[in-house]
Amino acid sequence: MGLLTDPAGLRGRQVLVNNHGLICGVLYFASLVWFCLLASDQVNSATYLSENALLPGLVVLSSDVTTDTKNYLKELDVVMKESNRIPTAWIRGKFTQMSIESYVHNFTLNYPLGRGQRFEGKNVYGIIRGGGSSTEAIVLSVPFRGDDSGFPSTTASLALLLAITKYFREQKYWAKDLIMLITEHEQLGMQAWLEAYHGVTCGTKGVLEAGDLPARGGSIQAALNLELHSTKMKYIDVKILGLNGQLPNLDLVNLVHRICSKERSRHSFGNLEKVHNLPPNEQYFHSLYTMTFMVLGQATGVPDGNHGLFHRFGIEAVTMEGHEADGNGQHITLHHVGRVVEGVFRSVNNLLERFHQSYFFYLMTDTDRFVSIGYYIPCVGMMVGALLIRAFSLHVSLRGQIDDSINSKNDYNTGGVFITGLLCFLTGLVVFQIPIISTKILPVYFNFSTAKSVLTGFVGISIAALIMVEILTKVLGPREWTLLSIASLLYLGTMILAVAMSNFSLAFLSSIFIVPMALLVGSKLPRFVRTLICLLCQPLLLLTIVISISTYIHFGDLDRAVQTLAETLVLTSVDTLVYGATSQVIPILAYTPGWLMVYVLCRAKHVTTAKPKKD
Template structure:
C-alpha cells in the first residue's frame, strides 16, 4: 500500500534519471530503430523462403507447353488488327479467337460516372472466356488477366501477353487434369476495368454507390482462388519483375510469391523482385524500394485489386532484352505459366498457411512481421518516453494542494515545474521545487479540435476544389486539385498567428505537446497493422522534429513571439495534420490518396492527356498506371474475414 499512498513514490532514482536524460534516451531509441531495420537486409538477420502449402507440389510439375509458334502467329495477327483500332480494343478479333478454341466467351460492359465532373461518363468493355473444369462442378476458378493497351496508350504495350494468353488457352483446352475453371480475362482501362469486373463477378459494390456502374454478367465460374496478371512488353524478355504490392499495402500470401520465383528459376528465367542483389547494400536498396512502393498504398499492377476480395494475386511484368545473352521467349514463358497454373490447380483450400505480412530483400529471402515490427516499436517508444518525461516534469503533487490560496483552487492546480536540474559527482542529485501556476485546458482543446477539423477538411477537399476551379477559372480537374492543395499548404503558414491568439501558459502548451506525441505514436502503431511501410516512413520523417520541439518560457533571447513558434511546432506534429498536410503527395490518414481523384481514363480527350500525365508525375512519381477512382473512395477490404 505504500506505493499507493506515499506522495514521493514517483520520485525514485529511476524516475529522476528518466526526467534528466529522457531526451538523450529518445535519440538513442530513434537511431537504434533505424539501424535495426537496416540490418534486417543482411542475410544473417532474415530467413530463406520455403513452402508452407505442400499441396502446391511445384517440383512435380513437368512442362509440356509447345504452343510457342502459335503465340507468335497470334501476335502478328494482333499487331495487324490493332492498327484498325488505334484507340480501342479489337473486340471482334478477340471474341473470334476465343470462340475458335471452344471456350465460353462473354463480354462485360461497365460505366464510370466521373465523381468530380458534371455528368461526365466513361464506358468500357471487358472480354473474358471460361475453360470449364472437366473434373469438377465449377466450384473453384483461377484467373489469367491481361490489360489491353491500344497503340495510342502512354503505357508500354501488352500485345505479347495477349498472344501468350491465347496460346495458353489453346494448350489448356487439350488437357484433362483441370479441377478448377480457368478464366482468361482481357480488361480495358487498366485497373478500372479489373475493379468493375470483380464487382460484377461478386455482385457487390466496394465504394460510393452510383460512381462505378459495374453492370451485369451473363457467365461466371467458381470461387476465384488465385489470379495471375501478365504484362509482357516484348517478344524477347530480358527479366521479369514480380509485383506484389496491392491496395493500401496489402500483400499476397508468401506461398504464391515463392511459387512464382520457383517456377521462374526452374525455367532459367531472370525473375527478380525489384532487382535484388547479393550484397547487403543492394539488398537494402531492394528492401527500401519495396517499402516506398508499399507505403504509397497504390497497387503497382492490376493484381492489387484482387486482394480486397480475398484472392491471392501477383503481376508478372516482362521487359525487353537489351543486354547481351539469351532472352526468354514464348516457349520459356509459356512453361512458367503452365507450371504456375498446374500447381495452383493442386490446391485443396485457399492460401492460409504462409505469411501475409512480410518484406523481401531478395527473391529467396523474407523478413517476417516478428522481425520488422520491433524497429518501428523503438521509434514509437521514443515518442512515448518523451511524453512521459514531460508529464513527470509537470505532474501534480497532491500533498501540496492544501497550500494553494483558497480563492485560486477552483481555477488553478498545483504543478511541479523544474526549477533546477543538476548532477552531483557522487549520486547525481536532483531537486524539484513546487510553485502555483495557471493551467487551462481551453488552448489544448481548441488546438486539438482545430487540427482534426483541418485534417477532415483536407480529406474532403477534392470535390470543392474541382467545383471552384471549374466555375471560377475554367481549370481542369487535375489542375484544380493540385492548385487547391498548394494554396491550402500556404495558408497553413498562418497557424502560428492563430495559435498565439488562443492564449494559455507554458504548462498548457506542454500538455498539448504530450497529447500530440501520444496521438502520433498511437496512430503510427495503428497504421503499422495495416501498412507497415507507411508507418515506418512517417515515423522516420516526423519523429526527429517531434523530439526536438518542446515548449519553453519566454526569455529575452527567444525569437518573438517564442510561445507562438513553439505552439506551431506542436501543432505541426499532430498526427492527423502531419499526414494530411501535403495531401497531394502523401497518403491521408484514412488511406485515401488524393491523386486517385485527379486521374483521367486512357480514353479521355487528347487535350487533357498531357495535363493528366504531368499532374500524376507531380503528385505521385511512383504511379505508372491510370489510377482507380474506386480505390480512393473505398480503401478498406470488403471481406474483412479474409486475411490481409
C-alpha cells in the same frame, strides 16, 4: 496506479524521467540502425514453400505454345491496325473456336473531379469449367493496351493468353475453373470486373458503375497477371505490391520464382536479379537496395500492376512483367513464359484450401530471401516508444503542476485543449474534401484546370490552417500547452502503430519525420528553429520536397515539379474515390491533425519541459 497518479511513485525510476531526452534519441537512431541490419543475411531468412501441394517438383510441364502464340500475334497485329480499342469480337471468336464460354463486361466511370465526364470500357473473359462443382477458380489476366497507350504494349501477353487457353482447354485434370480475362483501361477495368464479380462497391458509390457479369466461376483462389512487352525478353520481373500496401501470400511469390528457376528463365524482384557469389559487403548493399525499393513502393499504397487489386478480396495475385531483350544474346521466349504459367496453374490447381500457411507481412531483400514481420516491426516499436517515454515524462511534470494548482486554489481548465484538438481534426476533415470542393468551384469562376484547382485548394487550406494556429496560440496557457503536448504525442504514437498494422513501410517512413518533429517541441531550441523544423514536415510541403527531388533525379531539372505535384494530388484523389485507396486518407485524416497540434506547440511562447516534482 501510484506511478500514474502520484509523482512520489517515481522513486527508483528517476533515471527514465530525468534522462528521457537521451533515451528518446537513442531509441530513434536504434530504430534506423535496426532497419539497416535487416538487409544482412544473418538477420533475414531464405524463402521456402510452406504448402507442400505447391511444390513445383510435383508438376510435370508439357506445354509448347510457341506456334499458336506466333499465329495469334500475327492476327492481332492486323486487328490492331483497324482500331485501338479492345477487339472484343475477335477475342470472343477465338474463345468460341476453342469451345469456351466467352462474355463481354461493360463498365462506366463517372469522373469524380470533372464536369460530368463519363468514360466507358469493356472487359472480355472466358471460362474453362473445371471437373469439379465450380466452387473455386484461378484467373489469368492481361491488360489490353492500344497504340495510343502511354505504357509498353501487351499484345504479346494477349497472344500468349490465347495460346495457353487453347492448351488448357485440351487438358482434363483441372479441378478449378480457369478464367481468362482481358481488361481495358488498365487498373480501372480490373477494378470494375472484380466489383461486378463480387457484387460490391469499393470506392465512392456512383463513381464507378461496375455493372453485372453475365456469368461467374467459383471463388477465386489465385490470379496471375501478364505484362509481356515483346516476344524476346531479357528477364521476368515478379511484381507483388498491392493496393494500400497489401501483399500476396509469400507462398505464391516463392512458387513463381521457383518455377522460373526450374525453367531456367531469368527472374527478378524490383528489376534486380539474384547475383550469386557476391562479396559480403556487396551482397549487403544489394539486399539493402532491394529492401529499400520495396519499402518506398509499398509506402505509396499504389499497386504496381493489376494484381494489386485482388488482395482486398482475399485473392493472392502477382504480376509477371517481361522486359524486352536488347541485342541477340541470351533471352527468354514466350515458350518459357508459357511453361511458367502452366507450372503456376498446375501447382495452384493442387491446393485443397486457400493460401494461409505462409506470410502475409514481409519485406523482400532478394528473389529468394525475406524479412518476416517479427524482425522488422521493432523498428516502429522503438519509434513509438520514444514518443510514449516523452509523453510519460510530461505527464509527471503535469501532475506536479496540478498539485501546486490545487494547493494554491487555482482552477485548471482543459476546455481550451479540447477545442484546439477538435479544430485540428475538423481541419483534417475539411482538407479531405478539398479536391471535390475546389474542382466544383474554381473551374466555374476562374476557368482552372482540374490539376490546378486541386493544387490551389490544398495551398489555400494550408494557409488558412496556419492562420488558425496563430489565433490558437494566443488563447491557451502554459498548463494547456503541456496537456496538448501529451495528447499530440499519444495521438501520433497511436497513429503510427495503427498504420503499421497494415502498411509498415508507410508507418516507418512517416515516423522518420514525425518523431523528431514531436520530440523537438519541448526542447530548448529557439522558437524560430522549432517552427522551421515543423514547417518542413508540413504534409503538402513535405510532399513537394519529395516530388522535387524525384523530378530532379529522373529529369535533371525542377521545371516539372509543380506540374507533377498537381497531377499527383489529382491521381491520389481519384484513387480514393474510385478504388477506396488510403494513399490520401492516411496523410490527411491521420497525419494532418497530429501535425497541426504539434505546430500549435511550436508557435507557443511557453512549453513546459518534463521535470519531475521533487519531494
